[in-house]
Amino acid sequence: MATKIRLQRHGRKNYAFYPIVIADSRAPRDGKFIERIGSYNPNTNPATVTLNFERALYWLNVGAQPTDTVRSILSHEGVLLMKHLQGGVKKGAFDEAEAQRRFEAWKANRQATVDAAKATVASKKELDEKQRFEAEAAKNKAKAEEVAKKKAELAAAKAEAEAAAAAEAAATEEAPAAEAEAPAAE
Numbered sequence: 001m002a003t004k005i006r007l008q009r010h011g012r013k014n015y016a017f018y019p020i021v022i023a024d025s026r027a028p029r030d031g032k033f034i035e036r037i038g039s040y041n042p043n044t045n046p047a048t049v050t051l052n053f054e055r056a057l058y059w060l061n062v063g064a065q066p067t068d069t070v071r072s073i074l075s076h077e078g079v080l081l082m083k084h085l086q087g088g089v090k091k092g093a094f095d096e097a098e099a100q101r102r103f104e105a106w107k108a109n110r111q112a113t114v115d116a117a118k119a120t121v122a123s124k125k126e127l128d129e130k131q132r133f134e135a136e137a138a139k140n141k142a143k144a145e146e147v148a149k150k151k152a153e154l155a156a157a158k159a160e161a162e163a164a165a166a167a168e169a170a171a172t173e174e175a176p177a178a179e180a181e182a183p184a185a186e
Helices: 053-061 068-077 079-091 096-185
Strands: 003-007 010-012 015-024 035-041 048-051
Touching: 003 053, 003 068, 035 053, 048 068, 053 068, 053 079, 068 079, 079 096
Parallel strands: none
Antiparallel strands: 003 015, 010 015, 015 035, 035 048
């Protein structure tokens, strides 16, 4: 029986996640499988991978063939490196302690790289939010100035209208008074 390490598709349209399974190569993609060894969720940033390291290494050692996508996942998780190091131990190139030391060094380096990438994404997001906040504050300030200008224009127009009304009222009061004085002068 030819066994494959492959992904099964689950989830809904445009939002898939993938269990990583060991299956017979003749079985349907989402059908019968031998063992589930992990999952892959590409919807998060960065993508989330959960993997049973020991079982994945076991299945690689007994001859299961990973698909291209699963091969890259196993490579990122270090399973293929550990298989390679175990091959070096079997050939006598180095001992088990040296293999474990090399793997731990690789793992620490990879973790530092992942943490740096997450920090970059977080700082970029924070900078973007800060820029959007500043842009919105500038828009609000411009709008407030525009509203204040309109209110000042309306207040000036209202004061002008009141002054004109007062002047007209004063003119209308002076006109009868002037008419009353004019006939008395004759």
